[in-house]
Amino acid sequence: MSxxxxxxxxxEACGVSGEMGFIIKEGDDVAEVTVIADSKxxxxxxxxxxxxxxxxxxxxxxxxxxENEANSELTARIKFEVSAEKLIFELKSRSISR
Numbered sequence: 744m745s746x747x748x749x750x751x752x753x754x755e756a757c758g759v760s761g762e763m764g765f766i767i768k769e770g771d772d773v774a775e776v777t778v779i780a781d782s783k784x785x786x787x788x789x790x791x792x793x794x795x796x797x798x799x800x801x802x803x804x805x806x807x808x809x810e811n812e813a814n815s816e817l818t819a820r821i822k823f824e825v826s827a828e829k830l831i832f833e834l835k836s837r838s839i840s841r
Contacts, residue, residue, distance in 0.1 A: 771826045774833055777818045786810070786817035792839050797821050800835070801828045 776793045780786040790808070797804045805822045823829045 769826060772823045772829050774821045774823070774829050774836075775818065776821065776836070777816055779814070779816050781815060783810075783812075783817075786815070790817050790819055793819065793821070793836060796836055796839065797823070797832055800832050 774797075776790065778786050778789045778793075780789055794804075794806060797806070801823050803824050806819050808817060808819045810817050821829075821832070823832065
């Protein structure tokens with residue numbers, strides 16, 4: 744009789760999190776933030792909170808914004824130097840969205 748022992752490992756998957764935390768995937772360095780508010784000023788003010796947080800994590804961020812007036816949405820794509828910075832941003836930005 745023989746037994747084969749298989750050890751559980753981590754596989755690459757999109758959007759997967761588990762008890763151990765988040766999986767950092769190489770090249771996954773762009774975070775997307777969408778802000779919804781009634782006025783353009785309110786949207787920009789709220790988005791600036793996210794941009795300021797991103798700059799605290801890395802001075803070397805790049806970002807671009809797009810606005811959808813019909814849905815009162817302002818979306819920003821924030822590019823970090825490395826995936827770990829994006830992950831830190833996503834975890835810290837949870838306090839802003841509350």
